[in-house]
Amino acid sequence: MSGLVFSRRGLIGAASAGLGGLALSGCDRLTQAPSVDHFVRGAQGLSLSAQRLLLAGQPLAREFAAKDISPVFKANGSTMPNDDAYLASMDGNFADWKLQIDGLVAAPRAFSLADLKALPSRTQITRHDCVEGWSAIGGWTGVQLHRLLSMVQVLPKARFVVFHCADDLDDSLDGSGQYYESIDLFDAFHPQTILAYAMNGSPLTVAHGAPLRLRVERQLGYKQAKYVMRVELVERFDHFKGGQGGYWEDRGYEWYGGI
């Protein structure tokens, strides 16, 4: 009856082999199951709550010295929008370009680039972290978002700031690929959250989002919307495009890009 011993040994062997095989083929099935996915996404809320607890005092992201700036700052995503109105404006050096701020505000307003540059500015040299894993250090100059928000008088119902952009990453005809992003008021009123018109001391280039891009320093690169045309205050963002609050969010990435 040595079979007893062998069968037990065989059982564990078979179980391990089976588990290995299951792990290989089963992992993909696991990641594709909607109920499992819903459960796994649950951790995102936990991460956001934990970070908000740690960030309650609204600390600043690390600011670097000019000597720390990356020799080459990689331009990622769109580097040249194909929108006709944008291109026309670009040809005129953005002289006729206007930033519209509206939605849940008492005094909607449009700002020209000259209007924005006339306001007090903030310059910050910060590290940009792409979701892919690379980092680059660059200097940004622009208007603090909270300054603009107080000028348009945000209504109490507003909870999120949506940034509508000129670029369409998919070159879609129906606008479904148009870039947009959203942040909540916690980040919108942070002193380092700026709409930048200059980079490393020079006017923002088209590759980096001219004439105006968002810098929300405690979040990842995909939150730093380029080619911002319109800022809209909303109570919720589930009626925009994919409903997840941003171009990459609609394609599966976390809305909270602080992690």
Add this chain to the structure above:
Amino acid sequence: MTDITADHPAAAPAEPAREVIYRHRLVVRITHWINVLAISLLLMSGLQIFNAHPHLYVGQYGADADKPWLELTATGTEANPRGVTRIGGLQFDTTGVLGVSKRADGAVSIRGFPRWATLPSDRNLAVGRRWHFFLAWILVINGLAYVAWGLVSGHFRKDLAPTGEDIKPRNVWRSIIDHARLKHPAGEEAKRYNILQKFAYLAMIVVVLPGVVLTGMTMSPGIDAALPWLVDLFGGRPTARSIHFVCANLIVLFVIVHVVEVFLAGVVNEMRSMITGRYVVPQEHAR
């Protein structure tokens, strides 16, 4: 079925009664198996994330234009790419595994780690991240529970802390020789961890696992704003990302040695001890 042991030479009548001890307590067993699951999937989802930018740097910044110390890349023609792994000044052709490997349909594709090593198999950074952060919470909660229990129960003090006897050079040397000869302790010695085991486990518990968690946390720009000293401790985010990768490799190395040792020491007995807690003490003469 009257005499199960009749034709089993190992259980001859002259054999002394086999000694069974309760080796692993319930908390150790539960946290061990949660670790097995979490670390396996963390590794695979981590490789998926790594594949989004398979280059590692040292310093405060690091991107395409900067010099990596390690990268998985491709050379050759588009029709016939060669997978290349570069570490410092060294370069290896790793076609088929690293840099260039096959897609599900058999076509050749340029990607860091191959599809069998990543979660999910196909390129999907969003899903890889989602799983990685979910599992990171599991690993951290599981780890904290284990450490709290280990301190309170005396597990660390009694089972893992090296004794004065343990760290005598003669004993350490003997343990190294025993391992090199694939000789495993028996009798009383088999009831406790040997010094190399203690070193390996403590290195994981005190250095590598906390290291992988803390460097992982510094990948987060939110954490870096809240706890700037942490990313400074590791010398910048790109350096921390490199250390994160090295820690992950050390975990893989640990697991390989660990599993090999389990097989050498007797897979049935070792597995049973980590499932039911019960362990049959090997007899002296069986060596």
